Amino acid sequence: MFRCINCGTEVPEFRYACPRCGSALLAVNEGLSWRPEGAGMWRYRSMVPVERRVTMYEGGTPLVRRRDVEEEVFLKVEGNNPTGSFKDRGTSVVMSDAVERGFGAVAVASTGNMGASVAAYSAYANLVAKVFIPADVPDEKVAQVRAYGAELVRVDGGFKEAVRRMREEGERGVYLATTGLNPLFIEGLKTIAFELFEQMGVPDTVIVPTGTGGLLTAIHKGFEELRGLGIIDRAPRMVAAQAAAAAPIVEAWRDRAPLREPKDAESIASAILVKEPYNGLSAISAMDSSGGLGVTVTDDELIDAVRELGKEGIFAEPSAAASLAAYRKLPSHRGRTVLMVTGSGLKDPTAALGGGRCM
Numbered sequence: 001m002f003r004c005i006n007c008g009t010e011v012p013e014f015r016y017a018c019p020r021c022g023s024a025l026l027a028v029n030e031g032l033s034w035r036p037e038g039a040g041m042w043r044y045r046s047m048v049p050v051e052r053r054v055t056m057y058e059g060g061t062p063l064v065r066r067r068d069v070e071e072e073v074f075l076k077v078e079g080n081n082p083t084g085s086f087k088d089r090g091t092s093v094v095m096s097d098a099v100e101r102g103f104g105a106v107a108v109a110s111t112g113n114m115g116a117s118v119a120a121y122s123a124y125a126n127l128v129a130k131v132f133i134p135a136d137v138p139d140e141k142v143a144q145v146r147a148y149g150a151e152l153v154r155v156d157g158g159f160k161e162a163v164r165r166m167r168e169e170g171e172r173g174v175y176l177a178t179t180g181l182n183p184l185f186i187e188g189l190k191t192i193a194f195e196l197f198e199q200m201g202v203p204d205t206v207i208v209p210t211g212t213g214g215l216l217t218a219i220h221k222g223f224e225e226l227r228g229l230g231i232i233d234r235a236p237r238m239v240a241a242q243a244a245a246a247a248p249i250v251e252a253w254r255d256r257a258p259l260r261e262p263k264d265a266e267s268i269a270s271a272i273l274v275k276e277p278y279n280g281l282s283a284i285s286a287m288d289s290s291g292g293l294g295v296t297v298t299d300d301e302l303i304d305a306v307r308e309l310g311k312e313g314i315f316a317e318p319s320a321a322a323s324l325a326a327y328r329k330l331p332s333h334r335g336r337t338v339l340m341v342t343g344s345g346l347k348d349p350t351a352a353l354g355g356g357r358c359m
Ligand SMILES: [Zn+2]
Pocket: 004, 005, 006, 007, 008, 009, 018, 019, 020, 021, 022, 023
């Protein structure tokens, strides 16, 4: 069963959006059980409502404690996934669903990482992939999509337009893999919570680079499912880190206002530069119910944070360093904190150190 994040409508069958209001759906799972077994993300298959069919050994990523600070700060290094970002967890689940249901073609709208992930898994599963990508996404990321043999469509008009083009494919019977439109994607991402629990227990705070709001929603959902099963008795506070240039979730959370689309957003944080956050409402509700908050970070703060992570031996893309940049701006540091380092710096090496700017 699925439930709308906006109006609460319950939908018995898989759909891409709420039939009443068009908002994103989340899976409401019955019959979950906590029986971790094996390695990687599918160690948690008893907590995931899809059978494993397409896997490239995603998940099982390192949790590294920062050495140069007194506080207990841990880096969850999601760049170690097969295509270099956390997206592979969700992709493994939605591609498994696509194969299970007999689809031969997949479409995705992406700011880069999602497209690369779906392209790779489609190649592996012998499915045709079509990737709609905004025109301003860096060439390095596009190169990765091409390398996996996917059909690439550059779209003027940003992520929203890319989503519109992808939905047209859906009407032609193509499977849609995008976060926020495919509720099963969240079911893969939530395994990060299970992994963190096994690696360190329940952290006090998790800081998440945030674009659509899907990752933050998912990590919160994972911890809440563990709580629902009585495995844990509390969940961490969830902190959203967004680029100051495009921070609709943080602004709506701060102003207690509806989500508003930012204008002409520009930032080196291309992976989280999403003007229309499909999981924004569920992310805000996760921030509120966990006692969390939202923080915005500038490009200069991101470049600093990339260098700081470099000192720990971790090369992060600018968006992935948003968690560290936000951590430095938190009003107080209480307890054990996880910084989600969502993607590898090899994704976008030029931007990672400030691009052509004189540093
Ligand atoms: Zn609805």
